[in-house]
Amino acid sequence: MPAAAHARAENTGFAGQRVCVVPLPQVATALRRPATRQLTVVHAGYYRRAAGHTRERGKGTRDVIVILCIAGTGTVEVGGTSHPVGPLSYAVLPAFTPHTYRASADNPWTIWWVHLRGTGLGDLTRVLMRDGRPVTRVRSVGHAVALFDELLTLLERRLSPAHILASSGVAWQLLTRLAADGALPSEDSPLDRAIRYLEARVDGTVRVDDLAALVGLSTSHLTAQFRKATGGGPGAFHTGLKMARARTLLDTTTKTIGEIARAVGYTDALYFSRQFRRHHGISPSSYRAQAKG
CATH class of the missing domain: 1.10.10.60 (Homeodomain-like)
Structure with missing residues (x-):
């Protein structure tokens, strides 16, 4: 059975998409282990020009969701307020928070995204959401894209405990990279x-x-x-x-x-x-x- 058979897509229809979902029993096991209890990847993916992509969760989800937009535009709605998302920006949706997000109709976004759980995510989420804002611009996305690709490649290859551990490390580096880059001033400001x-x-x-x-x-x-x-x-x-x-x-x-x-x-x-x-x-x-x- 190919490694991709371990993954299932959250939805279909986006050309070139990549999606990998860690089975919930393996997520539960990872959240009990010392090395991964602070942060475990639940599922992650890449959507290119995701026309019609939308999610509405009236009660939120157990996961912290991070969406990195590299092209096109979309919006996230949190607490009844809509926030535009464009290239060179990321959105953070805290766990158990009602939210909606969608690609724009005329210029649908291209995004990398990840769902995460763990005991260490509360503080890290607050750092990522500068001044409590769910959307933050960054100076560049090159390093973050490379980390997203590494994370997905690990999970696509095999969902062994070692690969899940490695993906947790990559995800931690990804989030701290986004937080640090989002704190830097815009170029030539x-x-x-x-x-x-x-x-x-x-x-x-x-x-x-x-x-x-x-x-x-x-x-x-x-x-x-x-x-x-x-x-x-x-x-x-x-x-x-x-x-x-x-x-x-x-x-x-x-x-x-x-x-x-x-x-x-x-x-x-x-x-x-x-x-x-x-x-x-x-x-x-x-x-x-x-x-x-």
């Missing part, structure tokens, strides 16, 4: 330009007012965007870049502490050492002396 400007000037000093003017935002607006995206203001972000560069130089060169301080924009080696200790809890010299690897 003011925040993206500000971040790239700071990254290019690790060896210098940049005033927040000047940076805000450069990217066309008020200082307060830019600071708010930085805090939302990075957890700190522009100054803290720039200092973090300097500390990362300092660690690299400490680990890979024989430069003196003073030389490293100047390489990351500090004219005063003692001030640099205080900053380094504040971030790492130890001095630059002690950090360099630590055994690593």
Whole structure:
């Protein structure tokens, strides 16, 4: 019997579709195992130009559903509110939440999708749904598509405990990749330009007012965007870049502490050492002396 016989399609009619469903007894077994109880794939698939694709679940489902749109458009409805879904975006539908989703009639979406269960999905779902929104745009979908393809290929090949375990690992990486990518600023947005400007000037000093003017935002607006995206203001972000560069130089060169301080924009080696200790809890010299690897 071919491996594909282990799978059954949720629906049919989409040219080139791929669907694999893990039998519920195997899902139940995986959810009892330590390595997969936090996240187990229930079923997953790929639909290309899915004209007429629609689902309406008045009571939701036990699964967390993640839909990645790579072309075309559609909508998801959660809590009575409709949210458009287009290319470079993903939708998250929490478990036990009434929802509807459908492809648009004039430009039906092409999507990868997965249904998941597990004890670790609550926190991860909240991270994926930034500000509680069910739909999030991402910068690119290449890595996520590769992970979806790997996940489906694993399940299509065989539904052994080892393959289910591997698919859980891939799914975890997929969700964290989407969460991380969704948190990044859009390419060439003011925040993206500000971040790239700071990254290019690790060896210098940049005033927040000047940076805000450069990217066309008020200082307060830019600071708010930085805090939302990075957890700190522009100054803290720039200092973090300097500390990362300092660690690299400490680990890979024989430069003196003073030389490293100047390489990351500090004219005063003692001030640099205080900053380094504040971030790492130890001095630059002690950090360099630590055994690593």
